[in-house]
Amino acid sequence: MLLRFGFENHTSFRDYTELSLVAAGISDEPDHRLAAEGTPHGVLPVVGLYGANAAGKSNVVGAFSFFREAVLASQVERKPDALIPVNPFLLDSASPGRPMRADCDLILDGTRYHYGFVADRYRYLEEWLFAWPKGRQQVWFERKAGGDDPWYFGPNLKGRNRQIAELTRPNSLFLSAAAQLNHAQLGPLYEAFSGGMLRSHQPVESGPMILSKDAPVLQAAHRHTVVGLLQVADLGIVALQERDEAERMQDLLTNLGEQGIIGEAVLLLRDEIGARGARSIRLGHRAISGEVTWLDFERESRGTQMLLHRLNTVLMALAHGRLLVIDEIDTSLHPHLCARLVGLFTDPRANPKGAQLLFTTHDETLLQHLRRDEVYLVDKDTGGVSRLTPLTDFETRKRDDIQRGYDEGRFGGVPILGDFAAVVACGEE
Numbered sequence: 001m002l003l004r005f006g007f008e009n010h011t012s013f014r015d016y017t018e019l020s021l022v023a024a025g026i027s028d029e030p031d032h033r034l035a036a037e038g039t040p041h042g043v044l045p046v047v048g049l050y051g052a053n054a055a056g057k058s059n060v061v062g063a064f065s066f067f068r069e070a071v072l073a074s075q076v077e078r079k080p081d082a083l084i085p086v087n088p089f090l091l092d093s094a095s096p097g098r099p100m101r102a103d104c105d106l107i108l109d110g111t112r113y114h115y116g117f118v119a120d121r122y123r124y125l126e127e128w129l130f131a132w133p134k135g136r137q138q139v140w141f142e143r144k145a146g147g148d149d150p151w152y153f154g155p156n157l158k159g160r161n162r163q164i165a166e167l168t169r170p171n172s173l174f175l176s177a178a179a180q181l182n183h184a185q186l187g188p189l190y191e192a193f194s195g196g197m198l199r200s201h202q203p204v205e206s207g208p209m210i211l212s213k214d215a216p217v218l219q220a221a222h223r224h225t226v227v228g229l230l231q232v233a234d235l236g237i238v239a240l241q242e243r244d245e246a247e248r249m250q251d252l253l254t255n256l257g258e259q260g261i262i263g264e265a266v267l268l269l270r271d272e273i274g275a276r277g278a279r280s281i282r283l284g285h286r287a288i289s290g291e292v293t294w295l296d297f298e299r300e301s302r303g304t305q306m307l308l309h310r311l312n313t314v315l316m317a318l319a320h321g322r323l324l325v326i327d328e329i330d331t332s333l334h335p336h337l338c339a340r341l342v343g344l345f346t347d348p349r350a351n352p353k354g355a356q357l358l359f360t361t362h363d364e365t366l367l368q369h370l371r372r373d374e375v376y377l378v379d380k381d382t383g384g385v386s387r388l389t390p391l392t393d394f395e396t397r398k399r400d401d402i403q404r405g406y407d408e409g410r411f412g413g414v415p416i417l418g419d420f421a422a423v424v425a426c427g428e429e
Helices: 058-074 161-167 172-182 187-194 220-232 245-258 264-275 303-319 335-345 362-367 402-407 420-427
Strands: 002-008 017-020 046-051 099-109 111-121 123-131 140-142 149-152 195-198 236-244 279-285 292-296 323-326 354-361 374-378 386-390
Touching: 002 058, 002 220, 017 236, 017 386, 046 058, 046 335, 046 362, 058 099, 058 172, 058 323, 058 354, 099 187, 123 172, 149 161, 161 172, 172 187, 187 195, 195 303, 220 236, 220 303, 303 323, 303 335, 323 335, 335 354, 335 362, 362 402
Parallel strands: 046 354, 046 374, 195 323, 323 354
Antiparallel strands: 002 017, 002 099, 099 111, 111 123, 123 140, 140 149, 236 279, 279 292, 374 386
8 A cells, every 4th residue: 555655856846745545634535545553544546646747747747657667676677787778857957967866665565664765777776665563663674875884784674685785886876686585574565566566558559469378367366347347328328248269360361371472570479469368359349239249359449459458457456456556547447437447546445455546537537536645746847847736735725626716727737728719820921
């Protein structure tokens, strides 16, 4: 369960920026809270980021993805001489040469952890991990480059810490290296970043929906739920059918062979798809005759395709109590559908395991369904610096029309537009 995330000197965010999922002491929607020890008002299941185009919403998501990927891949995937892909603020003279920082607080199995690092292009300058078992702070490790001994390991962190530190490269994180070397105490924390957090990417335009055999929409336990959700979404869909992608590839090979078009690359692709047990799906529509007519996924509307992709990751998050991050959740979805997806996380019936959702959007209607502390505004000043502001920083009341106030620009997060027609008319003179 994520409590907060902070970062500094990443893309358009020059200064230290913090996103908190700890609930504020307000009376809005009491069901929109997850119980968590040590938090007097609980933790939020959803947070939505609002802002104008190019204000920096996606950069918040990007900073979190960078943070997570560094933990997962810095030791196993990065070559010894590889540069760390930091992306500093570039619109002043000082920031390109400064390191970036990222840190987070989370709760895992009832214990709060604070983990973070500081990095430049060449090495991790700092890294630290604190824990609060039973509410008492413990320093598990600290790393500070440049001294005679850059490592400190607290007495509560057991294991081969010194040996692992010697194997941790300058461009790799200790947490990443420890997980690869089966550190028993740090493994669960690494897994919280690996399996406990999901990112929903935008699907490829008009392609088939290729899924692994363990995808939620293909599991028997979820099949009835998926079909039911598609039915109540008013899409005209009554059934879902999976197909072995190896069979689909064989049909393609047969067709290509009849045309005299075949090659080794196509055969290798067929074997690869078969080895992974990949599946595709078709959707059943009720025809005028009353019979079910099956359509391949790529023949469905863009909105239907997007909803299926979203449902796949949403159900995975709900089933395992994970954090799901979605950039532009409203893409190709009607506002009513988007609200229902968000509502799955705020309804205790659908979210008994405490999954969380962090999303960006331009959909103002969602403001009607969110608590005031579930809304953040992203703005960019004239110097190109982005800032993240919680709606609770503004004086509002529970009964206020937040959507109207946002639309009128009371809270920021909206573009300040000029006269488009005047520019076009002037340009044509």
